[in-house]
Amino acid sequence: MKIQTSMVRTARVAATVTVTALTLGAGSAWAQAAWPTKPVRIIVPYTPGGSSDIIARAIQPMLSEALKQPIIIDNKPGASGNLGADAVAKSNDDHTLLMCDVTALAISPSLYTKLSFNPSKDLKGVAMLAYSPHMLVVHPSVPANNLKELVALSKTTKIDFAVTAMGSAPHLAGFAVAAATGAKWEYIPYKGGSQAVTDTIAGQTQVLMNGMLATLPFVQSGKLKVLGVSKATRVPLLPNVPTIAEQGAPGFESGTWQGILAPASLPPAAVNKLSAELIRIIRSPDLRARLAAQGAEVSTMNPTEFNTFFAKERQNWAGVVAKSGIKLD
Structure with a gap:
């Protein structure tokens, strides 16, 4: 009898643990699937009217409709975009994003001797959108x-x-x-x-x-x-x-890559959901045609492709900065 009672108790405890784990797992999955739960702020680290600002405002209405939340564009210029990027990196808010010139962000670690954040560790790529x-x-x-x-x-x-x-x-x-x-x-x-x-x-x-x-x-x-x-x-x-x-400048080519980044803490499920919506929106025929008429090419990358590209850009621009001899605080 004692053995049977012990077995019953063990079974009840195991069942309770299983149900609790399933409940917690379901709750966690539901929480990630429900993102966003409040308005999403996109920080553009430049003055209004630049390439990043134009694209951010172009996607704003369709992204708001897709996410069922208001999208707020917030211009925070300064320090070649680093002021706004720093604000996103340190926001502790998974509803704050960065829309920027990815090339400029890749240059900063080699250029600035006192950069207050690490773009590769504090931010993660969500979606590359366009090239100009x-x-x-x-x-x-x-x-x-x-x-x-x-x-x-x-x-x-x-x-x-x-x-x-x-x-x-x-x-x-x-x-x-x-x-x-x-x-x-x-x-x-x-x-x-x-x-x-x-x-x-x-x-x-x-x-x-x-x-x-x-x-x-x-x-x-x-x-x-x-x-x-x-x-x-x-x-x-x-x-x-x-x-x-x-x-007179053989092989010369340069331009700006526009993309969306998020704080490193944004859960993968939210990153993937946001990335899919952004890529769908930027590839829409109307928006693609509007941007093409202004000289921008829709060129998309998912999070994995974005982060790989960013690492290569950092390496490439480090060499350019070294040759230029330019260093900033």
């Missing part, structure tokens, strides 16, 4: 119609080259062009592409290299003059504009 090549443009009054003429002019005239920030991808691209061609110009840093564009339109600066998505409309309206595109092949929207590689 850089455009080399000048104020219409600049007496140069191609890169060769601009290089010659830079050797006799003071030229201010507007960049989105010191150490940004456009800055390092400008440095690479100067190294390849012998151009001489002074870099003027801003807190984002939109202000750099505005000042070049106003003639405060003479030269600008910036993402095509945020720059093409001003070329089309005649407010800026394009001299080259930093792509391996000519852009269909501008078939008569030569690439920078064609004009």
